[in-house]
Amino acid sequence: MTKGKRGQMYDDDDFDDGYDDYDDDGYDAYDDHPPTKNAAPAARGAGPAKPAPQQPKPSAAVSSAPARSAAKPDPAAKALQQPAYPLAPHLAAQGQHKAAASSSGNGSGGGGAAAAAGPFRFDTPSPDDAVKAAQERRPGAAPAHSASAPPAPSLPQNKAFLRPSPMMQQQRQQAGGSGGGGGGGGGAAADAAAGGVAGLSLGGASHGPAAAGEGEALGHPAAGTRHHHAHGGPGDQAAAAPAPERPHGLHTRRPVSEYAMEPELAREVAAAAAAESAPLSSPPSTSSAAAPKSPLHLVVLGHVDAGKSSLMGRLLHELGLVSEREAHKHQRDAAAAGKGSFAWAWVLDERPEERERGVTVDVAMTRFNTDRFAVTLLDAPGHRDFVPNMIAGAAQADAALLLVDGSPGGFEAGFSEGSGGLHGTPGGQTREHAALARSLGIEQLAVVVSKLDTVGYAQERFEHIRAALLPFLRSVGFRESGLQWLPASGPLGENLVRPPADPALAGWWRGGPTVVGAIDAFAPRERAVGRPLRMPVSDVFKSRSGAVVLGGKLEGGALRPGSKVALVPAAAAGQLFAVRSIEVAGAPAHLARAGDSCEVALVAAHGGGGGAALEPGAVAAGAVLCHPDFPAVLVTRFELRIVVLDVSVPLLRGQAVTLHAHVAREEGHITALSAVLDARSGEVTKARPRCLTRGQTALVEVTAARALVLEEYSEYRALGRVALREGGRTLAVGIVTRLLE
Numbered sequence: 001m002t003k004g005k006r007g008q009m010y011d012d013d014d015f016d017d018g019y020d021d022y023d024d025d026g027y028d029a030y031d032d033h034p035p036t037k038n039a040a041p042a043a044r045g046a047g048p049a050k051p052a053p054q055q056p057k058p059s060a061a062v063s064s065a066p067a068r069s070a071a072k073p074d075p076a077a078k079a080l081q082q083p084a085y086p087l088a089p090h091l092a093a094q095g096q097h098k099a100a101a102s103s104s105g106n107g108s109g110g111g112g113a114a115a116a117a118g119p120f121r122f123d124t125p126s127p128d129d130a131v132k133a134a135q136e137r138r139p140g141a142a143p144a145h146s147a148s149a150p151p152a153p154s155l156p157q158n159k160a161f162l163r164p165s166p167m168m169q170q171q172r173q174q175a176g177g178s179g180g181g182g183g184g185g186g187g188a189a190a191d192a193a194a195g196g197v198a199g200l201s202l203g204g205a206s207h208g209p210a211a212a213g214e215g216e217a218l219g220h221p222a223a224g225t226r227h228h229h230a231h232g233g234p235g236d237q238a239a240a241a242p243a244p245e246r247p248h249g250l251h252t253r254r255p256v257s258e259y260a261m262e263p264e265l266a267r268e269v270a271a272a273a274a275a276e277s278a279p280l281s282s283p284p285s286t287s288s289a290a291a292p293k294s295p296l297h298l299v300v301l302g303h304v305d306a307g308k309s310s311l312m313g314r315l316l317h318e319l320g321l322v323s324e325r326e327a328h329k330h331q332r333d334a335a336a337a338g339k340g341s342f343a344w345a346w347v348l349d350e351r352p353e354e355r356e357r358g359v360t361v362d363v364a365m366t367r368f369n370t371d372r373f374a375v376t377l378l379d380a381p382g383h384r385d386f387v388p389n390m391i392a393g394a395a396q397a398d399a400a401l402l403l404v405d406g407s408p409g410g411f412e413a414g415f416s417e418g419s420g421g422l423h424g425t426p427g428g429q430t431r432e433h434a435a436l437a438r439s440l441g442i443e444q445l446a447v448v449v450s451k452l453d454t455v456g457y458a459q460e461r462f463e464h465i466r467a468a469l470l471p472f473l474r475s476v477g478f479r480e481s482g483l484q485w486l487p488a489s490g491p492l493g494e495n496l497v498r499p500p501a502d503p504a505l506a507g508w509w510r511g512g513p514t515v516v517g518a519i520d521a522f523a524p525r526e527r528a529v530g531r532p533l534r535m536p537v538s539d540v541f542k543s544r545s546g547a548v549v550l551g552g553k554l555e556g557g558a559l560r561p562g563s564k565v566a567l568v569p570a571a572a573a574g575q576l577f578a579v580r581s582i583e584v585a586g587a588p589a590h591l592a593r594a595g596d597s598c599e600v601a602l603v604a605a606h607g608g609g610g611g612a613a614l615e616p617g618a619v620a621a622g623a624v625l626c627h628p629d630f631p632a633v634l635v636t637r638f639e640l641r642i643v644v645l646d647v648s649v650p651l652l653r654g655q656a657v658t659l660h661a662h663v664a665r666e667e668g669h670i671t672a673l674s675a676v677l678d679a680r681s682g683e684v685t686k687a688r689p690r691c692l693t694r695g696q697t698a699l700v701e702v703t704a705a706r707a708l709v710l711e712e713y714s715e716y717r718a719l720g721r722v723a724l725r726e727g728g729r730t731l732a733v734g735i736v737t738r739l740l741e
């Protein structure tokens with residue numbers, strides 16, 4: 001599948017101009033927490049770049065991987081049927097990329113691109129076709145609705161989404177019960193969690209006993225009731241929900257500074273923080289029953305075909321989360337489909353179109369534990385048509401693995417620059433992903449050089465790639481202290497959990513970090529528990545017992561069973577909900593704090609909006625769960641401080657853009673060019689410029705076609721970062737400086 005080495009975009013010169021400034025001034029000024037602690041491993045004999053030796057084709061190398069012996073059957077290993085999912089239709093509209101796709105792979109600039117034609121060709125239908133096909137198969141089409149649930153409204157078709165991986169669904173199923181029907185099984189733990197606090201007097205208007213009294217295992221959704229939300233987009237809100245209404249008290253927004261956490265909740269938060277900071281008694285490795293771990297949201301980025309899915313699939317196997325039996329099954333199925341080299345990628349890429357094409361289409365989400373972290377893993381698509389999905393993943397992430405293809409020509413293709421222009425040759429996604437990741441707040445990056453087996457694990461190749469990539473990563477705002485570098489091979493299992501076994505790699509990488517070691521070297525994100533609740537909703541489903549469950553990452557505040565919450569936008573004015581039960585990182589919990597990835601079962605709260613039940617279809621794409629006394633606001637006009645990326649045509653007032661922020665996506669226009677700023681001092685160098693060119697830092701006003709939830713960056717970083725894209729290219733990235741309308 002190489003799907004062509006296409007993408008776009010930046011000139012080194014542009015980055016030197018633009019991003020260096022951003023680095024020196026912009027980002028550092030925005031960031032209010034200390035630099036990451038992990039240091040890049042010492043250079044190992046950095047030497048001059050040498051031409052890479054001839055090497056076997058990757059596929060050959062992969063097929064020579066030692067066969068794994070048959071293992072005893074794992075009864076838990078069940079392939080779960082995934083419903084058809086909505087995909088962003090705007091992608092389907094990007095017909096112009098198809099042409100680029102089918103003609104790509106032929107030297108998109110950058111040395112060695114030609115050699116990168118590699119073993120997989122872009123000779124299957126474009127991802128756009130996959131999207132269209134998926135759309136044609138889905139919505140209204142979605143057959144099964146739970147008996148008790150009314151049919152969900154026809155789903156909007158343009159949502160990207162975060163999709164629990166099959167493995168995560170399996171974990172969910174196991175946590176939610178032993179497969180027994182009717183929501184029983186593992187409900188007991190959640191019941192205990194919910195019941196234990198249900199009777200507490202919480203005080204304050206915003207919290208009360210859980211309306212339902214009893215908890216429930218969130219389990220996996222009832223068939224046909226899952227709605228995935230990561231992005232809203234044109235038509236989303238209209239199709240998915242009634243016209244947004246502001247919840248109770250929204251018109252007069254209370255300043256965040258007035259917020260004080262409810263005492264009972266604050267006590268629990270403090271106790272959880274103390275438990276988390278207690279030293280680890282013994283390294284618990286991958287067991288999930290150990291002491292509480294810090295959450296880490298990790299996104300895997302990289303150019304198409306860099307080896308992301310294979311690496312993560314094999315890593316999950318090495319961590320004991322994918323059984324031998326499943327691994328064999330994937331190998332068998334992949335081989336039978338003539339895609340033997342993708343066997344490990346199939347652990348995460350389970351949609352038929354992904355398997356057919358070997359391209360990750362959406363963001364697969366799964367979880368695993370390391371010694372230090374409870375990791376939520378987001379495997380983002382590498383194909384440029386799916387950059388919006390990648391943004392949805394990266395917007396939640398605390399750290400990233402950037403996979404770089406070390407095979408001859410592979411790195412060069414992924415790192416190539418576009419020739420610019422609307423119809424110019426696009427470049428590789430290594431640049432765009434790294435720049436977007438940084439702009440979305442990711443400061444910690446482990447660069448994993450894959451496929452070095454194709455060059456006999458030549459250290460020179462590794463050092464050459466590091467030398468080429470480092471200046472670029474610095475130019476887009478990464479600090480060297482936030483970068484780690486390591487070699488690894490997914491299909492061959494080299495340097496994932498254990499040090500490399502192949503002497504050719506072990507010889508020069510002895511003592512260097514493994515992939516898991518690099519993950520454990522990331523610094524945990526500070527939890528923003530001191531702010532009112534915010535949870536952008538990335539997943540909606542109906543549990544077996546009929547409660548609506550919202551999934552997402554808490555970006556502010558904390559929650560416990562009984563907490564009252566509001567949704568913005570709300571399906572009905574003043575509608576409030578009570579948290580019935582919570583799962584954090586897949587396990588029943590009595591508390592969720594900022595930084596946690598959780599699933600929250602909601603019931604109508606008495607006295608809030610007439611107690612009307614929430615239906616999954618009424619949760620608008622881009623919705624955010626909020627503290628009812630300090631809800632987010634819906635905005636249509638706002639001021640951004642942006643850095644203009646590689647635009648071939650200057651940005652003018654009236655420029656159409658697609659806005660990406662947290663899980664929201666909305667169409668809009670740049671309605672005012674307010675000022676060009678000095679990137680270092682932030683001072684206005686030119687008021688009301690007529691246009692903005694690449695590399696410039698500027699204040700602009702943007703008007704969205706429909707209201708969406710945004711926050712000023714100074715209050716909620718994750719809700720205040722925006723990427724402006726158009727025609728499949730990222731024009732600018734920036735932060736929200738003011739909410740205007």
Ligand SMILES: Nc1nc2c(ncn2[C@@H]2O[C@H](COP(=O)(O)OP(=O)(O)OP(=O)(O)O)[C@@H](O)[C@H]2O)c(=O)[nH]1
Pocket residue numbers: 057058059061062302303304305306307308309310311341342343345358359360361380381382383403450451452453454488489490491492
């Ligand atoms: N020789 C070799 N091949 C590899 C290695 N890693 C991945 N591959 C192969 O490269 C191909 C692409 O791997 P994937 O894991 O699907 O790549 P990806 O980055 O997830 O691709 P997208 O999801 O489409 O962006 C597969 O055939 C893999 O077997 C490696 O370390 N060595």
